[in-house]
Amino acid sequence: MEEHELRILTKEVTELVRKVGYSIKQEIRQVGDQDVKEKRSNDFVTYVDKASEETIVQKLKNLFPEAGFITEEGTATEQKEYTWVVDPLDGTTNFIHGIPSYSISIALRRKEKTIMGVVYEPNADECFYSWEGHPAYLNEKEIQVSTSETMEDSLIATGFPYEKDETMDSYLKVLKDILMVSHGIRRLGSAAVDLVYVACGRFEAFYEIGLHSWDVAAGAFIVQQAGGKVTDFSSGDNYVFGRQILASNSYIHEQMLKTINNSM
Numbered sequence: 001m002e003e004h005e006l007r008i009l010t011k012e013v014t015e016l017v018r019k020v021g022y023s024i025k026q027e028i029r030q031v032g033d034q035d036v037k038e039k040r041s042n043d044f045v046t047y048v049d050k051a052s053e054e055t056i057v058q059k060l061k062n063l064f065p066e067a068g069f070i071t072e073e074g075t076a077t078e079q080k081e082y083t084w085v086v087d088p089l090d091g092t093t094n095f096i097h098g099i100p101s102y103s104i105s106i107a108l109r110r111k112e113k114t115i116m117g118v119v120y121e122p123n124a125d126e127c128f129y130s131w132e133g134h135p136a137y138l139n140e141k142e143i144q145v146s147t148s149e150t151m152e153d154s155l156i157a158t159g160f161p162y163e164k165d166e167t168m169d170s171y172l173k174v175l176k177d178i179l180m181v182s183h184g185i186r187r188l189g190s191a192a193v194d195l196v197y198v199a200c201g202r203f204e205a206f207y208e209i210g211l212h213s214w215d216v217a218a219g220a221f222i223v224q225q226a227g228g229k230v231t232d233f234s235s236g237d238n239y240v241f242g243r244q245i246l247a248s249n250s251y252i253h254e255q256m257l258k259t260i261n262n263s264m
Contacts, residue, residue: 195219
């Protein structure tokens with residue numbers, strides 16, 4: 001795919017997420033208890049997730065028929081040389097409780113590499129995006145990660161894994177250790193939003209375990225394009241599918257890794 005084709009495709013995806021995001025916002029007062037299904041403990045899905053994913057998948061097929069898909073709700077599952085990674089509603093628990101922090105996340109990968117990322121937060125009308133070889137943007141304005149050099153000057157984001165297993169005690173120890181040396185910790189409930197907030201400098205870092213590719217692929221790419229660093233907890237690059245991620249402004253990355261690994 002040529003650079004100008006990818007740029008045009010990115011623009012079309014940003015237009016798509018704005019339209020779908022508007023539809024999602026209109027449904028927030030319509031969703032009742034009868035519309036909520038539990039996929040597994042504390043992991044919910046609604047008809048809004050499924051309808052949004054169907055709309056996104058169909059539009060992306062029209063835009064780029066050769067590409068395959070990884071989708072949260074399973075609307076399409078075939079991977080190809082180019083593959084879309086789609087989360088139609090990241091932050092469903094927030095959505096069903098009427099909490100205005102959720103997003104749409106779409107990434108495009110070529111083989112093992114992400115080449116485009118788009119994250120849209122409908123309530124703030126903020127669209128974060130980038131494509132290969134270009135900076136990251138928020139509503140057409142270029143963004144960069146923060147320049148804070150220590151955890152002591154940093155605000156950190158995290159989330160809690162769905163599985164409340166034996167790792168929870170060590171995860172809470174990490175939380176305490178970071179809380180003691182930072183400006184604080186925030187838990188917004190949408191990993192995609194957490195990631196793009198790192199990209200634009202609102203957070204210095206975000207870490208979490210148990211996430212899926214559709215939660216992180218787009219946001220992690222946007223962080224990198226904004227000058228940040230993204231790894232797994234072993235400082236490797238298996239963060240899209242490896243179920244653990246640390247994204248930072250790069251300055252505090254090693255300090256964050258040391259704190260996490262000393263506690264887990």
